Amino acid sequence: MSGICEGRVVVVTGAGRGLGRAHALAFAAEGARVVVNDLGVGLDGTPGPDSPAAQVADEIRAAGGEAVAHGGDIATTEGAASLVAAALESYGRLDTLVNNAGFLRDRMLVNLDEDDWDAVLRVHLKGHFLPLKHAAAHWRAEAKAGRTPVARIVNTSSGAGLLGSVGQGNYSAAKAGIVGLTLVAAAELARYGVQVNAIAPAARTRMTERTFAETMAAPAGGFDAMAPENVSPLVVWLGSAASAGVTGRVFEAEAGRITVMEGWHPGPTADKGARRSPAEAGETALKLLAQARAPGAVYGA
Incomplete structure (x- = not known):
């Protein structure tokens, strides 16, 4: 029996472990040919000794599927371009891009170094933008050649990007940026046959095991609620x-x-039709806030 991704070629970034690995295996189980990307770095983004991408690709092939490994840095133009090229050279097409790669460098804001800010924004946000850009350029060329694709992009945000998370200012900013990028890409790329969505997952991975060590432990039996x-x-x-x-x-x-998350929508509003004084603006703001829905709590607050 064919799966729902039979014949599709899927690229998954950060697919050597955790959520990315689970996604790659699930796509393969539904008939997709998978390009498994992972740079093989540690939780903080430093290089690791093994090649998890190759291990996952081997696992897919051992189960009767098709997969190739890609170890490039997708937060560079060269790495992102080679990722798309790997799909085209291996399988002659690209249908789906899953942007998943990331790591953590958690600090309270007053202790957050510029390098830790830049590193997390680079991998999460730039690491979404560059593969998206190169995949979209391919699909645009296909559409202009009269071969409009049935293309899909799935980005990975987080509850931290939607509500904020104490001690994760860099991560929260990056994940919020991914939501904005998703909305723009969905609007810009629709004409080329590309759909773009995002998920905000919660699961037990290397990135979450320290934060949720007690609540996210695998159960002895039954449904493992936190399994990726x-x-x-x-x-x-x-x-x-x-x-x-x-x-x-x-x-x-x-x-x-x-x-289904519902983003920014206009709430209570008041229009004077003329400029207010600061005191009037404050009085109006307080009245509107009293009518507005309270925001969700920041994680860890």
């Missing part, structure tokens, strides 16, 4: 042709729960 594999079915569906018409959306995915 729980997030992958939604990602696979978003990356498939079956998700036609769904674009510019952000989904939370955790355990068996899927939530």
